[in-house]
Amino acid sequence: MALANEHYLKLQAGYLFPEIARRVQAFTDANPDARVIRLGIGDVTRPLAPAVLEAFHRGVDDLGRADTFHGYGPEQGYPFLRDAVVERAYQPLGVDLKPSEVFVSDGSKCDCANILDIFALGNRVAICDPVYPVYNDTNVMAGRTGEADERGYYAGITYLPCVEENGFIPALPDHPVDLVYLCYPNNPTGAVASLDELARWVAYAREHGAVLLYDAAYEAFVTEPDVPRSIYQVPGAERCAIEFRSFSKTAGFTGVRCGLTVVPEALTARTAGGREVSLNALWSRRQSTKFNGVSYPVQRAAAAVYSDEGWPQVQENIAYYMENARIIREGLTGAGITCYGGVNAPYIWLKTPGGLTSWQFFDRLLQECHVVGTPGSGFGASGEGYFRLSAFGDRENVETAVDRIRSAWGR
Numbered sequence: 001m002a003l004a005n006e007h008y009l010k011l012q013a014g015y016l017f018p019e020i021a022r023r024v025q026a027f028t029d030a031n032p033d034a035r036v037i038r039l040g041i042g043d044v045t046r047p048l049a050p051a052v053l054e055a056f057h058r059g060v061d062d063l064g065r066a067d068t069f070h071g072y073g074p075e076q077g078y079p080f081l082r083d084a085v086v087e088r089a090y091q092p093l094g095v096d097l098k099p100s101e102v103f104v105s106d107g108s109k110c111d112c113a114n115i116l117d118i119f120a121l122g123n124r125v126a127i128c129d130p131v132y133p134v135y136n137d138t139n140v141m142a143g144r145t146g147e148a149d150e151r152g153y154y155a156g157i158t159y160l161p162c163v164e165e166n167g168f169i170p171a172l173p174d175h176p177v178d179l180v181y182l183c184y185p186n187n188p189t190g191a192v193a194s195l196d197e198l199a200r201w202v203a204y205a206r207e208h209g210a211v212l213l214y215d216a217a218y219e220a221f222v223t224e225p226d227v228p229r230s231i232y233q234v235p236g237a238e239r240c241a242i243e244f245r246s247f248s249k250t251a252g253f254t255g256v257r258c259g260l261t262v263v264p265e266a267l268t269a270r271t272a273g274g275r276e277v278s279l280n281a282l283w284s285r286r287q288s289t290k291f292n293g294v295s296y297p298v299q300r301a302a303a304a305v306y307s308d309e310g311w312p313q314v315q316e317n318i319a320y321y322m323e324n325a326r327i328i329r330e331g332l333t334g335a336g337i338t339c340y341g342g343v344n345a346p347y348i349w350l351k352t353p354g355g356l357t358s359w360q361f362f363d364r365l366l367q368e369c370h371v372v373g374t375p376g377s378g379f380g381a382s383g384e385g386y387f388r389l390s391a392f393g394d395r396e397n398v399e400t401a402v403d404r405i406r407s408a409w410g411r
């Protein structure tokens, strides 16, 4: 008899977004005429930028001719995309990477999960609370934790509360940890970390030999010039950090699938016997064994994001979403609802009015306003009493949603 991975049974409920989809489906089945506006999962609505679409088409056409056909590509990504990332995404930040440090993938969610393959089970892990659930759940699945307590905290994981009082930036752990997940601009709170705050984490990691797993999926939404877009803007981070980036929200690739992970060549970890090993080499090995690369047309499309034509078009889409964020933030703040985020991130993190729990507010918002958001408690215990609205959506829908919430909840 085959034995199942019992660590999966420790996971508390279904993954957050399918659970939301289930509740919304039940509501729409019962209320087929309701015009439901979805600002829950952060899924883009704008079409691909014209230059990106054209490159995508050209990539497909290449596959239709013998002289430009491509079969298996390099598992780590085509040089044309790795070079473009180095030159167009990192050099402008003053960050010097080698193309061999950039690994193209089918998305940062997968990479955030798969990265655990190259770390020993015995690593002590720190995770922010609230947090993108993938970091937590994949550690549970891997068997790095015990059972969850009544708050949903799994034994063996160090949780770092990110709350109003600390500006949603976690304090350093009071005991040593080996792997720390950080995400800035943050999902779900929309908070950003300053260069000084990131430098504090880099110093911690260097001192303790820890590795920072830095999720920068939302860096493209930074609007303020002094807000860092990459952990590598902190000197020394190349010795202690892995960075994840995504084309999903940046360029509308949630359905296309492309992301990247930077594993610097200077980054090492130790074996139990004390030998230093290159994490770049381990990740490269992992990818060539378990992954066959992202399709050629998708990589062509991704490279066009950085082209002279594509870049301003992509920025236009980002500005569109950030205007949505402003409309939500200012609209709700004007109605007396406390809101965070939405300035350098496409998420607005609001305090549920009337002392409702996150799920109570979810249900009321769905029933009374026909608006879908994400309950803060779904991201962790410290998210209780909060609610996330996504700025990804059509302008008219966003305006209507804000009007409905203001009518129902405005003071």
Ligand code: MLT
Pocket: 040, 041, 042, 043, 109, 132, 187
């Ligand atoms: C979210 O809404 O938090 C994201 O869309 C989820 C994801 O990127 O996987």
